[in-house]
Amino acid sequence: MESKFHAFMFPWFAFGHMIPFLHLANKLAEKGHRVTLLLPKKAQKQLEHHNLFPDSIVFHPLTIPPVNGLPAGAETTSDISISMGKFLSEALNLTRDQVEAAVRALRPDIIFFDFAHWIPELAEEHMIKSVSYMIVSATDIAHTLVPGGALGVPPPGYPSSKVLFRENDAHTLVTLSIFYERLYHRITTGFKSCDVIALRTCKEMEGKFCNYISRQYNKKVLLTGPMLPEPDTSKPLEERWSQFLSKYPPGSVVFCALGSQIVLEKDQFQELCLGMEMTGLPFLVALKPPRGSSTIQEGLPEGFEERVKGRGVVWGGWVQQPLILSHPSVGCFVNHCGPGAIWECLMSNCQMVLIPFLSDQVLFTRLMTEEFEVAVEVSREKTGWFSKESLSDAIKSVMDKDSDIGKLVRSNHAKLKEVLVSPGLLDGYVDNLVEALVDLINVKKHD
Template structure:
């Protein structure tokens, strides 16, 4: 039966050009599409193939290409987001986003969606959308705890007229729900120092913090990829701070993959008993230093467990990823672990690997989407946050946070030094010491959250509620 597009809810998706941002927008698109919502997904040519691979085929979805403006030195028309660029050049994509405004106006004028969901960088979108009679919703890909700590309006209270320092950022913003975590400060000194860039001007323009503030001020509602069950205190705090309508998508549990794991991985993993392999990976855009790689490798070796270690390196690394890996690994390491260790550079099918029966532990960077994938696949969590929102996710998930479903690798406060003994201790807690505390409680909590995430009725309710809220907004009820 043909769909009546005149009554069908139509949403345009416009994420920032980084896969860690594009992926949650794809996940939400798939969920909304399955509930009858028409999706127009805006992305650059370099991302189209990946979006096509991950969008569930449906007559409700289409991909709309956006052209990279030719006037930005160092950006090719087919750049595939931040992963194609050295970290120092990634900010050029924010400039590119700003220069797409004429294209976006034309595209939205033609599409006429009811809503456009936009990311942190597009602070100008609410005004543009309003001119066209379209409601703009800012969709944050970060956890509520990260947003509540870093981007609320009172975050910079008392630091006007001077650079933001680590001393400023180790203190929570006024009213932050500190009772929701234990163990002193929420973040360490080196962590505060590492995300101070959020408050610095980008390419001579607004800071990311200012962009977010303008985007939130102008939008019709905020959309968060979370739920009250997992982050209630932080969501409530944000509601007080921003005084905006909030829509919660839930944690966007991915659908089980339809394809099978490539024999390259499946045959190696099949060599080991169920739930014994440590899968260690940090996503496509989280990079470790040589010293961190060395200590990580030695720590995995000390566990005595089989492991799959996946590393990535910046686009401009001298000699390429494999050459840098050889410079980083301890002498003789590959030979010593050849019967139980697999080391790989580059992309891997993460969801399929996590689902393999031999994987028992996931040692990772604590990206929020990866947390959800690991929990639904019954993996124990060893948390090693490296940058920005990962620190907050780790506090949420770890033994001092709300979820208490994983153990964090201990890093030194001042400089974040990572030692092999700390790797061993974290993995041992969730893989060996499972009958004593805190290992026992962590495993029980991991199972509790897994059950929650696998409850399809509960997860579908988040999306049906979102659709209901958007219909009310479309009809002027909210």
């Protein structure tokens, strides 16, 4: 009889981190384990609907301490601009007493964390095991989070690969330098001092990078598989979108979404809209209003709405992304190459066009475009931005079933999807993970 454990989870205060941690919590709860998720108070409301096992997964509220520079009431990255991240990091560190009090009161067996590099030390004091669980791609970690690399340059022994930065990636190297300054030390400290590293990926996609990370840190690396959310069949696709999409033949609509963090400058936003218009294809774009505009309408190019009426929609609110991707009319997904978006797309029949913004997205994009050849990257100007022509060309190249690139990405995508949906693959990852965690906890008990 396999022993059941109680896991604590303490993710970075961003929905892009808290939601994947909760997906993992659901998989552990499904196997009979208990999970306590440490979260900022306000975030709980927005995450409740992702909790599929409320009897086994408990949300433990944290009070975000005041920090100079952090706006009052800000609790997650959604409440602040990217430049204020350092103040939220400081607030995360100041919750240490609350985390320790919860550990003392609830006595978990194991604790998962990502940016809170002091967790392993706290865990050791209380004789519990610590897992550094990273949700970004293994490709990115192998390139940027292994000692010995430099800004944009892979470290010694990096697996031979086409997954590299290029000259026109200067814009993302700026975000990478901010990342290095703020997070490099925290994450590598966490890797060095935790008991085990866990990554949200599978060996079929990133095996060589996982092995490399394991060798560099001399640590066991556990893989969770892609950790996709269960499809929510309780809610059908909103009427407005199902009506719009159903007007078009199978595989003919272009869907574009760039994740919750990306807010474009007005000129970039307009270029993107014009690029979609230039394709001549029906499209649905879900984006936040550009900087300086309070609504989508304010940001649109002149005359745009009239010209695309009935064929194209630009929407500023939330949409049911997985349901849109699985709609038969949608044939292409233009996205920022966030890991969650990529996994969702690989499991669908949509072709991928990628516009990466952050450093981890750039490397994951290269994995998709150069190694697996299942997607096309929108080429950039020297300024680091793309033109409406380059966006339109990329979309048309994958949507044209008879073009060489269209044939190549379709065939490769179909092969990779077949591997990923093969029976038992994803469940096998969860079973192996649970087995390894139980062994890890039992080692502690017998020490």
